[in-house]
Amino acid sequence: MNAKTGARKGERVPAESLPVARIVVDVPLAHLDRPFDYSVPSELDAAAVPGCRVRVRFAGQLVDGYLLERVETSEYGKKLAFIEKVVSPEPVLAPEIATLARTIADRYAGGMIDVLRLAVPPRHARAEAAAPGEPPPLPQLPAWVPASAGGEPARSQLPPVPADAWSRYPRGPKYLEALHEGRPAHAVWQALPAEDWPARLAEAAAAVASSGRGVIIVVPDHRDLARVAKACDAVIEGVVTLSADLGPSERYKRWLSVRRGVARVVVGTRATAFAPVRDPGLLVVWDDGDDLHVEQRSPYPNVRDVLVQRAHMTGAALLIGGFARTAEAQLLVETGWAHEIVASRETLRSVAPRVVSVGDNEWQDVKDPAARTARLPSIAFDAARFALADSPVLIQVPRRGYVPSLACGQCRGPARCRRCAGPLALPGGTEDGLPKPAYCRWCAATEAGFRCPTCGSRKLRGQVIGAKRTAEELGRAFPGHPVRTSGADAVLTEVPGKPALVVATPGAEPVAEGGYGAVLLLDGWALLGRADLRASEEALRRWMTAAGLVRPGNGRVVVIADSSLTPVQALVRWDPVWHAATELAARTELGFPPAVRMATVDGTPDAVNAMLDELRLPPTGEILGPVPLGDDETKERALVRVSRAEGRQLAAVLAEAQAVRTARKEQDLVRIKLDPLEVL
DNA sequence: GCAATGAGCGTC
């Protein structure tokens, strides 16, 4: 007997203080997505701290979990089980990240534990033991005191804000000042062409870091990560980079240095949006339209959304930057949630490259045999030849393996369903020797009598890509110049500023020393014809990202696409804001995100139908489909759409219906995605 | 009338 507790030897007794632990358990069932109460045995009292990893017996099995908080009593009513083990007293789950994970789970109709899987990297015991433990002392500066608040402000003790380069944008210096003073300023920034944007982001980060607060910068890929890290290292000490491919040990080590407050400025790829930076003062996402910013694991959150929520929760400032602007960012500007940071038209005129567009049929009239070999319009050919005298030329060609659907045979705009505006596609096979009529990939309606709403043509065109061959032919058209390629297999980061042809697929364009003399954007119609509502936005984003690498001043950009198309005009005028506003208006008209909230429900026909029956949709709720999902005959997809105001409710009813199904131990479950890119 | 057995379900 233990004299103090009255317990027999070896018997566990609850801790004296705060004996109840609220635990989120690692089971992937929607109906178990809530905390469970456990008893903290006295011997684990010291180790069982909020945020630590634990092992608990749950329905007989030992499962992993996170301890959210210690409390005095439980509402459960029955006898609590004891925590079996504290894996490590390291409080890996910061309270802010726990709250964020709950918020994101609710937003995306998923489970908190799924979000935590994205937010907290797997433990590596040796890295945990080896990593430095003590954070450096915080600067003795009141991060929150604005410059104007009484007496001489803390500002005078801070290093000056390096705002010069930001002064090309009228609101730029003010924004950096706001960052420096710790105000929760939200901004959408469109970088000027050829802007050294990694340097600008580093300056913004420095403005915040100098006041002792944390910074998160999220970029799409490793090449951007390397550029931003280099720029940050030049102006800030102790910058940490995070990415999934570091390997478990190094990744966990660096992540822990962030969690422990040793590192305060973090640059990384998408999972970095959840990095537990202490006292975050600035959250940045660069090129928020890149689909690499969408997590590929359930519940498929998007970096921009995560950072918007996080800024909202913590009072951190937010910066959404890019050459182009997404409709989502435009909505943040139009609703007044974010200010825009853009250059004046005068500034733009003085630095913008000359962009010309050429219709994609016009090259056929070309007389020049070399230009014919390259299958280039002479204007593009001449621009390349001129630039090759002293500089590299970038040629952007669409990736192979696109599966575009149908376009208008005349104007090449995407062919859409007249009922729901979904993309039209041709089914395989024939019917009585004739091709089957087109059908809508969303609502399955057949379209026998297509008529283009733009130009009135009745012709449909199946899209073919010959981009790779086009790229190879370019080499022959410019003999004597080296041809380098950058694509999925081998991505180049940087090329020297010497004459060369650089053929790259979108997203793999290397940076050229001193900038490219010319940028040729080929086969625009292939980018524009994707079975994707975002095709136009995506094309402009990719064009601007490539064109942004051009040499400042006298660089030339040639886009091979019909000049009457909105994104082509936006590129020629270098007006991403106009395009985003047009895009948002069009989506509002058609009833697409971000003007409304949509969800896809994928699964076997039975599962999808059962799920839809279960849904207690809000008033504006509307179901499209289900329709067969791609080539997979066994799967179907339904679309659910509600007004933006009912977005939360949509996520809630989807989660609820999913919970009903997991509770029934249904074998075939459905996959839910909110505002998925592939349908936008 | 009631113990013994087993299927189903919730899971602290």
Place this chain on the structure above:
DNA sequence: ACGCTCATTGCT
């Protein structure tokens, strides 16, 4: 994968 409830069964 445990242990609880509740229904069914079989014996007094």
